[in-house]
Amino acid sequence: MKTIYPDDSIALHTDLYQINMMKTYWEMGRDDLNAVFEVYFRKMPFKNGYAIFAGLERVVNFLENLSFSDTDIAYLRDLGIYPEAFLDYLSTLKFSCSVRSAVEGELVFNNEPILQVEGPLAQCQLVETAILNIINFQTLIATKAARVKSVVGDDLVMEFGSRRAHEMDAAIWGTRAAYIGGFDATSNVRASKIFGIPASGTHAHSLIQSYMNDYDGFKAYALTHKDCVFLVDTYDTLKSGVPAAIKVADEMGDKINFLGVRIDSGDMAYISKKVRKQLDEAGYPNAKIYASNDLDEATILNLKMQRAKIDVWGVGTKLITAFDQPALGAVYKLVSIEDEDGNMMDTIKLSNNAEKVSTPGKKQVWRITGKSDGKSEGDYITLWDEDPRLEKELFMFHPVHTFINKYVRDFDARPILQEIFKNGQRVYELPDLVQIKKTACNNLDSLWEEYKRDLNPQQYPVDLSTNCWNHKMDSIQAVRRSVQEM
Numbered sequence: 001m002k003t004i005y006p007d008d009s010i011a012l013h014t015d016l017y018q019i020n021m022m023k024t025y026w027e028m029g030r031d032d033l034n035a036v037f038e039v040y041f042r043k044m045p046f047k048n049g050y051a052i053f054a055g056l057e058r059v060v061n062f063l064e065n066l067s068f069s070d071t072d073i074a075y076l077r078d079l080g081i082y083p084e085a086f087l088d089y090l091s092t093l094k095f096s097c098s099v100r101s102a103v104e105g106e107l108v109f110n111n112e113p114i115l116q117v118e119g120p121l122a123q124c125q126l127v128e129t130a131i132l133n134i135i136n137f138q139t140l141i142a143t144k145a146a147r148v149k150s151v152v153g154d155d156l157v158m159e160f161g162s163r164r165a166h167e168m169d170a171a172i173w174g175t176r177a178a179y180i181g182g183f184d185a186t187s188n189v190r191a192s193k194i195f196g197i198p199a200s201g202t203h204a205h206s207l208i209q210s211y212m213n214d215y216d217g218f219k220a221y222a223l224t225h226k227d228c229v230f231l232v233d234t235y236d237t238l239k240s241g242v243p244a245a246i247k248v249a250d251e252m253g254d255k256i257n258f259l260g261v262r263i264d265s266g267d268m269a270y271i272s273k274k275v276r277k278q279l280d281e282a283g284y285p286n287a288k289i290y291a292s293n294d295l296d297e298a299t300i301l302n303l304k305m306q307r308a309k310i311d312v313w314g315v316g317t318k319l320i321t322a323f324d325q326p327a328l329g330a331v332y333k334l335v336s337i338e339d340e341d342g343n344m345m346d347t348i349k350l351s352n353n354a355e356k357v358s359t360p361g362k363k364q365v366w367r368i369t370g371k372s373d374g375k376s377e378g379d380y381i382t383l384w385d386e387d388p389r390l391e392k393e394l395f396m397f398h399p400v401h402t403f404i405n406k407y408v409r410d411f412d413a414r415p416i417l418q419e420i421f422k423n424g425q426r427v428y429e430l431p432d433l434v435q436i437k438k439t440a441c442n443n444l445d446s447l448w449e450e451y452k453r454d455l456n457p458q459q460y461p462v463d464l465s466t467n468c469w470n471h472k473m474d475s476i477q478a479v480r481r482s483v484q485e486m
């Protein structure tokens with residue numbers, strides 16, 4: 001019979017193979033070797049020109065609470081594959097790694113480290129799954145949200161996705177990521193309570209259906225609420241919904257704030273123009289038109305092109321499920337490991353595809369901006385102990401097509417990976433969510449327009465320092481030699 005374990009700690013939020021590798025490391029006396037792993041993704045999500053990093057707060061929560069509970073150990077014992085001494089080792093395990101990461105709201109790009117974990121090999125291995133789980137999802141949704149925000153401009157955009165999200169965690173953390181990426185409010189009350197995101201909402205078709213007609217439904221809502229946005233498309237938007245909304249607004253006068261109407265079906269360009277006219281003619285030029293119905297950045301842009309008279313956008317399914325690209329594909333790779341003599345040995349993963357060959361060694365990413373205009377020149381990946389701020393001139397070149405290159409002078413260089421944990425102790429204070437949202441917005445301001453456009457943006461340069469590039473070439477040669485010698 002299945003054993004019931006009364007609690008659900010998060011230490012087991014990992015893949016079984018991580019624990020199996022931990023066992024190998026532990027039995028072979030390698031669990032404490034110092035290791036460096038880096039997180040990066042290979043392709044820009046949605047073919048976008050940038051991604052917005054999100055998820056660090058949850059990663060921090062996870063790492064700060066990382067320890068195996070009694071029932072975790074009991075469960076692992078019940079699997080019958082781990083000896084008692086190994087279970088004892090797990091039960092006393094305390095997170096002692098150092099973590100460096102991009103901060104939330106930072107712009108990040110493909111093929112650069114966005115988070116780095118350094119510490120005992122076994123621990124680094126254990127945390128991979130949760131870190132990727134969190135960063136992959138939240139960064140994806142923040143980026144999708146930024147794409148939507150880029151087309152709505154100054155219009156308000158509300159997150160409506162909870163009912164279609166991939167379960168409750170995705171609704172909550174996806175909403176937070178959407179807020180970071182530029183959304184203004186959410187319909188999810190719990191996300192609003194937890195994170196302080198403004199809550200916002202209209203009403204559903206069921207309210208109108210329960211009264212069997214628009215007028216009675218709107219009237220009932222108006223008698224029970226000050227702020228009113230009426231959903232006008234249940235039966236017939238132009239013949240019934242909007243006239244009923246106007247009638248109720250007229251009757252209620254100052255007793256309500258008639259904020260506007262929502263349309264949720266039909267040709268929203270055509271209908272919104274007609275609705276605008278009806279509202280204006282009835283003396284409600286300030287009543288806003290809200291729209292929802294499977295919206296995404298492409299549909300919104302198209303509706304704007306058709307001069308749809310929509311003021312507020314509700315976006316659910318296609319945002320929260322990252323409909324057109326359901327996974328970011330970030331990976332977590334070992335880049336350096338201590339040998340038996342205590343020296344750090346950098347590691348590489350080869351591939352026939354040049355873009356897929358990993359870059360060995362512990363690295364830092366520097367955002368290079370022009371001193372005069374603060375605009376981005378590109379990202380510059382160095383080995384950890386290099387500091388481009390000490391250089392007068394940088395030679396920046398494409399890591400695969402090296403003939404694409406430039407010299408940069410009069411630049412500022414800002415390190416992207418910040419110290420978050422030092423030997424298991426958090427040294428980074430988590431910023432307020434509003435501050436994170438502002439950071440994302442300011443970062444986007446410093447990015448040239450050509451990287452920000454929705455369709456076919458220019459590829460943002462992510463270059464390797466000469467030292468980093470030489471080190472990679474030497475490592476490739478060394479591996480090839482050792483393979484030939486076998």
Ligand SMILES: Nc1ncnc2c1ncn2[C@@H]1O[C@H](COP(=O)(O)OP(=O)(O)OP(=O)(O)O)[C@@H](O)[C@H]1O
Nearest residue numbers: 264265266267268269270293294295299302303306
């Ligand atoms: N003028 C428009 N231009 C481009 N896309 C639009 C326009 N109007 C609506 N859409 C989008 O077209 C998609 C489908 O709309 P469609 O009218 O087929 O469905 P619907 O109105 O929801 O149908 P139903 O009446 O059964 O609810 C939605 O994603 C909607 O956002």
Ligand SMILES: O=P(O)(O)OC[C@H]1O[C@H](OP(=O)(O)OP(=O)(O)O)[C@H](O)[C@@H]1O
Nearest residue numbers: 160204205264292293294295315316317
């Ligand atoms: O289309 P999305 O971007 O996912 O936005 C959320 C959708 O959820 C609601 O529809 P639903 O049919 O679930 O409920 P309703 O009865 O309120 O229309 C709402 O009317 C939106 O259409």
Ligand SMILES: O=C(O)c1cccnc1
Nearest residue numbers: 160187200201202203314
């Ligand atoms: O408040 C709304 O209008 C709303 C909320 C969730 C989903 N769709 C619409």
